[in-house]
Amino acid sequence: MQPNETLEIARLALEGKPSDVRLYIAKLVRKARRTDPDYASKLEALLKSETSRSNGVLRKGRHPEQEIPEKLELALLRRYHGAPVAAPLLDSAVSDQLQQILMERRHASQLALKGLSPASALIFQGPPGVGKTMTAGWLAQQLDLPLYVLDLTAVMSSLLGKTGSNLRSVLDYAKSHPCVLFLDEIDAIAKKRSDDSDVGELKRLVNVLLQEIENWPDQGLLVAATNHPELVDPALWRRFDLDVTFSLPNDENIKKAVIEFLGDDRVEFTNYLDLLADSLRGESYSNIKRAIYKLRKMKLINPEGFENFGIQQLIPNIDTLSRQERITLAVKLVSQHAFPKQRAAKLLGVSRDTIRKKLGENE
Template sequence: MVEDPVLSQPLRTQLLNLIAERSRAEELRARGLEPASSAIFVGPPGVGKTRAARWIANQLGMPLYSLDLTAVMSSRLGQSGANLRYALDFAKSTPSVLFLDEIDSIAKKRADPADVGELKRLVTIMLQELDEWPSSSLLLAATNHPELVDPALWRRFGAEVTFDMPTVDLVRTSIRRFLRDDLTQFEDYVETLSKVFEGRSFSDIERSVETMRKALTLGAGTPGEIVAEFVAGGASAMTRAERISFAVELAERTSLSQHQIARMTAVSRDTIRKHTKIASLGEN
């Protein structure tokens, strides 16, 4: 069973619409419409593009094939194109979802003077394949660099789906999800961690949370000690002004004591009290 990914509501709606087109294809065809047979996912690394592709395939009850585009490249003239065609022919031979990550690595603008002829041939192959891709299968591509993708190829995709960096609410939701069975142990620190992880990708958050879970399992400390050590590591990279601001925010928005916050941020309790009082006066 593939786990439901953490998604913003607008993004979830886009993906559910894509799934609905596929699962209700006959209704569309009865009205002279065709379901999208391809889509391109756009967004920075670690925001859930691969996980979403896996989830879509599971929802559709189709196998997922993921093609490493660097594996098709060959130094032999024409061999890269042959490799690509072979992989694409295999994927469309049976109803399936094919996921091509980093599509820009083989689909760069053909007007790029720095590009080589072999890559231009790969773009041509992709153009042909997208035009002829069977409605029984779904081709999903992903890129971190949409500006590099050939415009003609871009227009061939049936849908464009944008993945953004997670909002604070989604960061909080993902922390709870990634903590899994250890959520009750770290419940008091979710708000603290959401502040630390703000601006980070889902994959970064998952990796860090797993590190903390391993530390707890191996007896490296209490949940509070593990979180304190993790937060201290992040705070050490901040300027003094940033650490003070972070400490005040923790004091105002979490249940941590000023002693705990001081230990985590290397900001004295007197400084925390002073700036918390200033912030309180400013609000009044």
């Protein structure tokens, strides 16, 4: 370490700036990796140790034995207990990434022999309703770890000047024991530092996250999620071990989701499975679930009403369909779902003769 580097660390420590001290040390670690890997590893180990994170010199007025205040923990962190989480419906690429995470955990000791460690910080990106939160819960269940969700809105609402320290306190608490910490909508506080619309207080939060994520303990797992990856600070993005991209369900997974959400009522909807899958193409899992539950309740409470009006909710917006698509759908309703020709013709704006002709061609 150069004399000027030592002086800089001493200055930041004596000024009571723990986050800046740790950021500076992390910078030295990255620099040393190129010239002295052994020294870099030792320095990085100090950063990850409990001692360095709770040292009284760096934390004014805070003793090592003082954990996060109970009222702050309750305000900012939610711990989830509940029924077992079913395996989320995901495409094969995402499933493979999740299995890789679990395999690394199961073979952590073998990895350690080679100086490697399992992934400890992940970021989930994708549109709303595609299973990011559910997957975090499922991972916690598979790892047999408690799941904490950090209320970023509460962090943002902290007293001005306290947000950074409150965030660090909560992150330190999550680091103090093995757990899965889920940071939903991380873009709310981790925007690009070049974004002039954010005040300095929010930009300091990015610095806190940069340090904490890079040194997340191997025994735990930090999972961040965003619907707007373009807003997240690139420097923060690079700190994550794995980027998992969630997409809207494909046709195969839509049908699986429909069947799963129908539950015990699947038999009642057997003739409508293909129509349901067609009508829900392009929707998220949460929207599919909402639509299916609505139809199940309608059919249970008012069977006659379902026959008259419920089926109309399964038909895509007719205005967006071409004439040929309307004809194809009308024929499907009649041939596969016992729809009267007159009703199918009226719903889709095609003539009964056209439907009759197409049915004759298909026979």
